[in-house]
Structures are given as C-alpha cells and as structure tokens.
Amino acid sequence: MVHNTKFIDLIIIYESTNLVDTLEEFLPESQPSGAVAAVGKVGLQNKTVEDANKNTMIVNTIALLMESSSSESDGEEDRILLHKILSSDICLFTSERTPRNCIVNYAEQIVPTYSEKEFRTNFRISRSLFENLSERFLHSRQYKKLREDKRLSHRVHLLVFLWFAGHEACSNRDLGDRFDLCLSAVTNVISRVTMFISSLSPDVIKWPTEDKKRATSEFFNRKCFFSKAIGCIDGTHIRIDPPKTGKDDYIDRKGITSICLQGICNEDIKLINIFVGYPGSSYDSWVFTNSTIYDKLSSYFGGNIN
Structure with a gap:
C-alpha cells in the first residue's frame, strides 16, 4: 500500500519520465508487482505518459494501490485522504497557473510613455543612466549565463530592481503585480541585479x-x-x-x-x-x-x- 505520508511526494513527481519506476520507490518491497500492475491498469506505462491525463492517472493509481492494502487502520486513513482529494477539498496536483490581476505590459508599454521627470520620480535615476546601466547589464556575466529562450529582458531586470530599491514600502508581491512576475522570479531578478551593481563598485x-x-x-x-x-x-x-x-x-x-x-x-x-x-x-x-x-x-x- 501507499501510506498517506507519501501522497504529497507521490503527486509531486508525477511528471517523471519513468513514472513506473518512481512509483515503485514509494511501495514496500513485498508489493512491487502489485504497484506495477496498478500502474499498468491506468495507462502509466512510459509510452503513454505524454498523452494521458496526468491528474486522473495519479488519482486512479492511488485508488488502486489503496485497494491492495492489507492494513485496515492505515487503509481507512488513506481512504479519508483520497476522498478529500477527489472532492477537491485539497488540490495537490494541478499544474495550471491561477489567473491573477496584474498590470499588463507595464515595462513594455507604460514606462516608455513616461516623461523624463516621471521616469526619474518612479525609478530615481535619469533615463540616460538607465540605458547605460541596462546596456552594461546586457553584456554582464549575470545576464549572459541565463537561457536565451527563458530570460526576461535586461531592461525589465533593471526596472524591477530600481522600483524595489527606490520604494521603501514596496514588497515582492507588489513588484510581481506591477511587472506580471511570480514571486520567485522577482526574488531572482533582484538578487541577479544586486550582484551586477555590486560588481561595478570598483570602477565607480x-x-x-x-x-x-x-x-x-x-x-x-x-x-x-x-x-x-x-x-x-x-x-x-x-x-x-x-x-x-x-x-x-x-x-x-x-x-x-x-x-x-x-x-x-x-x-x-x-x-x-x-x-x-x-x-x-x-x-x-x-x-x-x-x-x-x-x-x-x-x-x-x-x-x-x-
């Protein structure tokens, strides 16, 4: 059987390319064949992982593995947890981002319309200095090591950092809403530009x-x-x-x-x-x-x- 303490770990790894082998790691040695059989019943063989509905597969797999449980007390606890999952009281395995309200295209469409005074008021430096710094950041080690197909623009990096540095009461969540970024991206951007600015200190x-x-x-x-x-x-x-x-x-x-x-x-x-x-x-x-x-x-x- 799969104990309920393993449910979260089991669900988190459902995107593994070899889910059959991964599921076996969570099962007692006495029941590996039952696990593979259960996996096969819901179509979790490697060749069908990409096409099947992953959420449904995980729920069905957990249900089938629970049916093979020989412990009545543990099985009862697991059935209660499974019921909560199926009734959507808790949602552990959705991979879709929940739409949130934020300022759309702030850096791309709104910032370019600022006058020099408005730009300096919001970002605390002149536009010419901003262009100079963003160009230097573009060629910096901190930016070049990022994947070209995934990274934010060098200008967005610097705008996020300047807004953070120039507004004392600004939180990471405020930055995320303003620049349409998740919290982890905001943290990484601030850290990345901080290291870049620090690297300039010997020359400045x-x-x-x-x-x-x-x-x-x-x-x-x-x-x-x-x-x-x-x-x-x-x-x-x-x-x-x-x-x-x-x-x-x-x-x-x-x-x-x-x-x-x-x-x-x-x-x-x-x-x-x-x-x-x-x-x-x-x-x-x-x-x-x-x-x-x-x-x-x-x-x-x-x-x-x-």
Missing part, C-alpha cells in the same frame, strides 16, 4: 586623483570656507532581517535591526569610499576608527593628521 566608488582632490578642495573652500577638504563623511543604517545569533547587537537607536554604512562623497555627491558591516548599535566614531580608511589617512590625504 574610488578614491580621487591628486588633480580631483585639488579641484574638490577649491570648491569647498569657495562655497563652504573649509580649506583642504576633499569630501564629506557620514553614516547611515541599512535595514536587515534579524540574524539568528546576536540580534540585540544589530538593533539601532530607532529599534530597527540594521547594519552601519559609512560613506564619503565629493562635491558632486558621488561616493569615493564606503565601509559597511558593523552592527546597527555601533557608534559612528567606533565605525570610523575601525574602518579601512582610518589607517590609511596619512597616505590618502598626505601630511600629519594629528
């Missing part, structure tokens, strides 16, 4: 040259009356899921679980150095003295810093 976040430092210093001296300043430094917090251990260390002053990010930017509000990772309860001074740039201040700025 870098310490200025001597000429750039002089130009920056002149700007701050002229605008803010600060001499020899080449950047502005501050800290922020990045919200994270609570870790399994040491959760209290990551609770910041606002009661949010986070990690600290220290950033230095120039007069163009472009980051030239970042340091991230310390628990959210850490003070800015502690993060600074333990950051990678602290021990390099002399070489980065020149002269005696004391």
Whole structure:
C-alpha cells in the first residue's frame, strides 16, 4: 500500500519520465508487482505518459494501490485522504497557473510613455543612466549565463530592481503585480541585479586623483570656507532581517535591526569610499576608527593628521 505520508511526494513527481519506476520507490518491497500492475491498469506505462491525463492517472493509481492494502487502520486513513482529494477539498496536483490581476505590459508599454521627470520620480535615476546601466547589464556575466529562450529582458531586470530599491514600502508581491512576475522570479531578478551593481563598485566608488582632490578642495573652500577638504563623511543604517545569533547587537537607536554604512562623497555627491558591516548599535566614531580608511589617512590625504 501507499501510506498517506507519501501522497504529497507521490503527486509531486508525477511528471517523471519513468513514472513506473518512481512509483515503485514509494511501495514496500513485498508489493512491487502489485504497484506495477496498478500502474499498468491506468495507462502509466512510459509510452503513454505524454498523452494521458496526468491528474486522473495519479488519482486512479492511488485508488488502486489503496485497494491492495492489507492494513485496515492505515487503509481507512488513506481512504479519508483520497476522498478529500477527489472532492477537491485539497488540490495537490494541478499544474495550471491561477489567473491573477496584474498590470499588463507595464515595462513594455507604460514606462516608455513616461516623461523624463516621471521616469526619474518612479525609478530615481535619469533615463540616460538607465540605458547605460541596462546596456552594461546586457553584456554582464549575470545576464549572459541565463537561457536565451527563458530570460526576461535586461531592461525589465533593471526596472524591477530600481522600483524595489527606490520604494521603501514596496514588497515582492507588489513588484510581481506591477511587472506580471511570480514571486520567485522577482526574488531572482533582484538578487541577479544586486550582484551586477555590486560588481561595478570598483570602477565607480574610488578614491580621487591628486588633480580631483585639488579641484574638490577649491570648491569647498569657495562655497563652504573649509580649506583642504576633499569630501564629506557620514553614516547611515541599512535595514536587515534579524540574524539568528546576536540580534540585540544589530538593533539601532530607532529599534530597527540594521547594519552601519559609512560613506564619503565629493562635491558632486558621488561616493569615493564606503565601509559597511558593523552592527546597527555601533557608534559612528567606533565605525570610523575601525574602518579601512582610518589607517590609511596619512597616505590618502598626505601630511600629519594629528
């Protein structure tokens, strides 16, 4: 017999190309021939798998296997579960996607109609920067390794990520409804583009040259009356899921679980150095003295810093 604890496993594998052998794995050694006979009765031989109705085959197979049960107590439990399956109280083996309400062709038809202001408001970057990033993503390792006949367009990837990054209250389900994607696809897209953006950091976040430092210093001296300043430094917090251990260390002053990010930017509000990772309860001074740039201040700025 097939015990009810195996029903879900049995139903999940019904698309196997060799269902006869697969079903035998779920049966006691004393009844393999009965299982094969039952399978044969409902037309589950390999040559007919592609043509038969899979849902009906599974239900009939379970029913026939249950009839061969020698245990009255187990058989009664199995009959109750089978009755629930047949009465559609539970649906374990439908392969059809349930239609859901979503915005149709948002990326393909609606986004192109946005003005420059509307595009920047929704995605937080200019359209020209978006085109530049999407083109680079198209030729990235993260995108090229995807199957050409299955992958979403490079533009949709970036639009999903930018909407996620630019709207704090946005959930994965909101993204799925907006871009007509399932939740797993949304998660994969965000992860994929995150890795791509991270790979760009060495080329984008870098310490200025001597000429750039002089130009920056002149700007701050002229605008803010600060001499020899080449950047502005501050800290922020990045919200994270609570870790399994040491959760209290990551609770910041606002009661949010986070990690600290220290950033230095120039007069163009472009980051030239970042340091991230310390628990959210850490003070800015502690993060600074333990950051990678602290021990390099002399070489980065020149002269005696004391």
